[in-house]
Amino acid sequence: MDRDIHPAVADAAEDIASMEVRGAAAIADAAAAALGEQAAASEAETPTAFRAEMRAAARRLHETRPTAVSLPNALRYVLRDMSGDTVAGLRASVESSVTEFRYELDRAQENLGQIGANRLRDGDTVMTHCHSTDALSCVRHALDDGKELSAIVKETRPRKQGHITARQLREWGVPVTLVVDNAARRYLDDADHVLVGADSIAADGSVVNKIGTSGLAVNARERGVPIMVAAQTLKLHPATMTGHTVEIEMRDEEEVLSPAEHEEVGDVTVENPAFDVTPPRYVDAIVTERGQFPPESIVTLMRELFGDQQGGEPWEES
Numbered sequence: 620m621d622r623d624i625h626p627a628v629a630d631a632a633e634d635i636a637s638m639e640v641r642g643a644a645a646i647a648d649a650a651a652a653a654l655g656e657q658a659a660a661s662e663a664e665t666p667t668a669f670r671a672e673m674r675a676a677a678r679r680l681h682e683t684r685p686t687a688v689s690l691p692n693a694l695r696y697v698l699r700d701m702s703g704d705t706v707a708g709l710r711a712s713v714e715s716s717v718t719e720f721r722y723e724l725d726r727a728q729e730n731l732g733q734i735g736a737n738r739l740r741d742g743d744t745v746m747t748h749c750h751s752t753d754a755l756s757c758v759r760h761a762l763d764d765g766k767e768l769s770a771i772v773k774e775t776r777p778r779k780q781g782h783i784t785a786r787q788l789r790e791w792g793v794p795v796t797l798v799v800d801n802a803a804r805r806y807l808d809d810a811d812h813v814l815v816g817a818d819s820i821a822a823d824g825s826v827v828n829k830i831g832t833s834g835l836a837v838n839a840r841e842r843g844v845p846i847m848v849a850a851q852t853l854k855l856h857p858a859t860m861t862g863h864t865v866e867i868e869m870r871d872e873e874e875v876l877s878p879a880e881h882e883e884v885g886d887v888t889v890e891n892p893a894f895d896v897t898p899p900r901y902v903d904a905i906v907t908e909r910g911q912f913p914p915e916s917i918v919t920l921m922r923e924l925f926g927d928q929q930g931g932e933p934w935e936e937s
């Protein structure tokens with residue numbers, strides 16, 4: 620236990636790892652806020668000590684979940700521009716980056732929601748998978764524009780984030796049909812769009828999202844239902860531009876099978892990948908706050924956004 624890590628950082632890391640805080644955007648927001656708390660409460664006496672403390676806090680947050688790139692992108696945003704010759708100056712710079720980051724996160728979600736809403740027509744039915752605030756922003760903007768929508772919501776085993784989506788949509792007055800994941804293909808005949816979020820998007824346009832997305836996309840393509848991915852640019856994975864792959868998180872087997880059930884089933888290996896990769900050819904559009912892109916052209920946007928980012932991570936020891 621690092622005594623310089625503020626409890627707010629330790630708590631945020633715990634909440635992210637346990638999925639108390641979940642969803643790529645919410646994870647980024649919580650991580651940035653925790654860095655802000657670390658900076659505000661720091662008792663470091665020298666700029667060097669302050670920087671070391673911030674790096675340690677960022678490392679703690681970084682090691683929680685490996686797949687959603689919004690987390691390292693948030694940490695980079697806050698730490699890359701840390702500047703100042705005094706502790707007070709450094710603290711002020713972190714705090715202002717955190718405020719700016721959180722504001723931009725909200726704004727990006729609003730802007731992409733408006734763009735995504737333009738793809739939805741009055742009377743359309745969307746099929747959702749998991750719970751994505753970026754995807755739901757598109758629905759909310761369409762409703763604000765006066766369109767009527769219905770939803771077919773996939774339950775999303777093993778953690779059933781579909782329930783969160785269903786609850787939110789009902790609060791907005793959207794008629795919801797909840798189905799188990801295995802029923803998706805049958806209900807695609809009633810859907811006008813598949814609408815999902817993303818945890819990471821690779822430079823070739825592959826979409827890393829909740830396990831089950833790729834099978835849904837293949838089925839949707841076969842049925843002729845367009846697949847729309849709502850993902851603010853915070854979900855673009857810079858390291859994939861230089862050949863790195865996105866690590867897929869493997870979660871605890873108890874999310875799939877309780878110890879009692881496991882006992883009953885017998886000696887089997889249980890695997891619980893949290894995400895899968897949907898190849899770009901199954902995706903019709905990636906909707907970001909900078910406009911909608913065919914997946915194959917997302918690399919152009921990535922070059923524009925990350926082209927000049929070089930060198931090590933700002934939380935690594937220099």
Ligand code: RI2
Nearest residue numbers: 641642643644751752753816817829
């Ligand atoms: P927003 C979630 O992962 C889902 O895969 C969802 O599509 C994605 O994060 C993006 O969520 P998990 O944290 O950023 O439930 O759009 O494993 O809210």
